[in-house]
Amino acid sequence: MERSVEGAVRAQRLARVAVGCAGAAAVVLVAMIGLRGLGVVLAGLVGLAVAAAGVWWALAYRGPVRLFGAVLAVAAPLWVLGFLVNSGMGVAALAAVALWTGAMTSAAGALRQDRRQRTARxxxxxxxxxxxxxxxxxxxxxxxxxxxxxxxxxxxxxxxxxxxxxxxxxxxxxxxxxxxxxxxxxxxxxxxxxxxxxxxxxxxxxxxxxxxxxxxxxxxxxxxxxxxxxxxxxxxxxxxxxxxxGAVAGRPFVNTVSFGAYAEIVQSPEYRESKAATALGALPDLLANRIGARLTAQADDTRLEDPQALLVSNNAYETGDLLGAGSRPRLDAGRLGVIGVKLEGAAQAAELALRGEQAQGLTVLTARQVTVTADNGTIPVAVDGEALTLPTPVKCEIRPxxxxxxxxRDRPGATAVAPLRDWRRVGRLALGR
The missing domain is CATH 3.40.50.10330 (Probable inorganic polyphosphate/atp-NAD kinase; domain 1)
Structure with missing residues (x-):
């Protein structure tokens, strides 16, 4: 469905706010901080990467390494904040962060307003x-x-x-x-x-x-x-x-089918009583492939080798919501959404934090059919949150x-998750194109 005139006007206004805030953030970094603005950016990126690596160690290991990772995940952002304050750039940096946050929020709003499709006609x-x-x-x-x-x-x-x-x-x-x-x-x-x-x-x-x-x-x-x-x-x-x-092995689903780490975890009898503790206890072995099935997925012409987690959804989730916990802008596209995660260490976890969908360890695509095979005759599968065990190969299809x-007729409407910021598109909206 085409945008309304009112929606188009809101999209243009939000896009102009986003461009203005982004420009102001750049001016603050250059004019108020000068060349030290580069240090602010680098410190922020380093802190993000180190925090992501800490999260990986906290999830993928036990004992002292897990404790070290948890400390690192908390300490890295605090170090960045201390660096800015000690360098005399705290106020300017906070102003730049506030402006950039406003830019990102406005850009997301503009892109949502610009969406031309509804959930279905x-x-x-x-x-x-x-x-x-x-x-x-x-x-x-x-x-x-x-x-x-x-x-x-x-x-x-x-x-x-x-x-x-x-x-x-x-x-x-x-x-x-x-x-x-x-x-x-x-x-x-x-x-x-x-x-x-x-x-x-x-x-x-x-x-x-x-x-x-x-x-x-x-x-x-x-x-x-x-x-x-x-x-x-x-x-x-x-x-x-x-x-x-959607259909998985002939069984219907309306949202998602999960394979790999999450599906293994929800099989545990202890999961319903203590989700966080069960997940933390199982993740080190799952991420290191010491337990659980080793998967291979064929999504149309694309092959995913040994993903640690695989999510197949009835239509694709917003690309800004890579864990599939948000919303789908359409339910009638006739395509399965596919998200595969394969991380082999702290470096790839840091890359995922910095590059998002472009990271090497993440695969995001759509397909009409997904077939999952494994080195086991049966594998755990979570279908719309329900734990099942299915014989391999497991075929996922969509019935358009x-x-x-x-x-x-009168309903609130879908609450969309903000998509990834396409700044070229935001710029075109700001110019009224």
């Missing part, structure tokens, strides 16, 4: 006559009860089925056999995916109710995650989005436009 939708909603009372710390979703849904004419250990896919299939003309879910993303697959199979509209813990799929659909009852507005005044659906999603 809207089409008109008929009001469902026999909607069936499957609700998990335990999901999201009891959001179904907290927001009185059962009563509100039934008041709008929906039949509600409460989950209590049943097979959610079979519940959805039974609802179709009973004549449902819409399937919906109030629960986590894993449950959403299972019912979505049934809706796609029968070409029925699908309703997402943001009653899970994180609700990534709901967020990227632009739904209200603070009040899941607002999702029910789609039953009376809804529009339809046609979006893609497979899912008809009914959403409220």
């Amino acid at each position: 809207e089409t008109s939708a008929r009001r469902p006559v026999r909607p069936v909603l499957i609700m998990n009372p335990k999901s999201g710390d009891g959001k179904v009860g907290k927001f009185d979703l059962v009563a509100k849904a039934e008041a709008l004419g929906a039949r509600v089925v409460l989950l209590d250990g049943q097979d959610v896919s079979e519940l959805a299939q039974q609802a179709v056999r009973d004549g449902a003309d819409l399937l919906g879910v109030a629960g986590g993303d894993g449950t959403q995916a299972l019912v979505a697959a049934v809706a796609a199979e029968h070409r029925l509209p699908f309703l997402v109710i943001s009653a899970g813990t994180r609700n990534h799929f709901a967020m990227d659909l632009g739904l209200d995650r603070t009040d899941p009852s607002r999702c029910l507005d789609a039953l009376t005044d809804g529009v339809e989005l046609r979006v893609d659906l 436009g497979a899912l008809r999603v009914l959403v409220p």
Whole structure:
């Protein structure tokens, strides 16, 4: 969808603010600090690289080396600050940092305003006559009860089925056999995916109710995650989005499939009780390839050898969010997002901190199909956060436009993560191009 005139004007204004702040930061460094401004830049880059190396040692080792890395990760930024203060450049440096922060923030805002695609194109939708909603009372710390979703849904004419250990896919299939003309879910993303697959199979509209813990799929659909009852507005005044659906080894997913370190960690029985401690205990062996499967991924024509972590997503996440924890600007591009991480030491960790997506240890691409093989017959896989074990090879595919999603006409909209700053594009926006 094309930008509105108002959005274009906001994009231009933000781009001009970004260019102005960036220029002012440069002036501060040159005029107020002179040649010492180069020292500020170099000190900042060195501190960032050293801190990143410290984080690597803290994650990849145990004992004294881990302690040394943690100390280094904290001490490096403090050293940079002390260097600036002792050199008499503290005030000017802080002013330059503040201006540069303003430039980066404004640039991100301008690029978001300039985005021309929405999550998916809207089409008109008929009001469902026999909607069936499957609700998990335990999901999201009891959001179904907290927001009185059962009563509100039934008041709008929906039949509600409460989950209590049943097979959610079979519940959805039974609802179709009973004549449902819409399937919906109030629960986590894993449950959403299972019912979505049934809706796609029968070409029925699908309703997402943001009653899970994180609700990534709901967020990227632009739904209200603070009040899941607002999702029910789609039953009376809804529009339809046609979006893609992922599949891993034939199992549907709406967000992500993880292989490697994260998938290995979530298999641990201790993970649910103590996530941080479990991850810190397992990471040294995983990063050094002492335990866990050694993976190879084929993403269309690109081969990824021995990644320590691999994330495959239903459409690509913002390139500014390399861990896949943010948002997807589109859900109908018909492509899987692929992020592979392979770090072989502190130097590559530092490079990742400095160069981001351009770092040698990071691969970011899109593909229509990803096949993961390993030196083991089975591998752990995390599908929309759920821990599974699947036989190799594991094939990930995308089904373009497979899912008809009914959403409220009036909804907050997706909360996008800032993309990486393309300063040439920001400059063109500032000039009104």
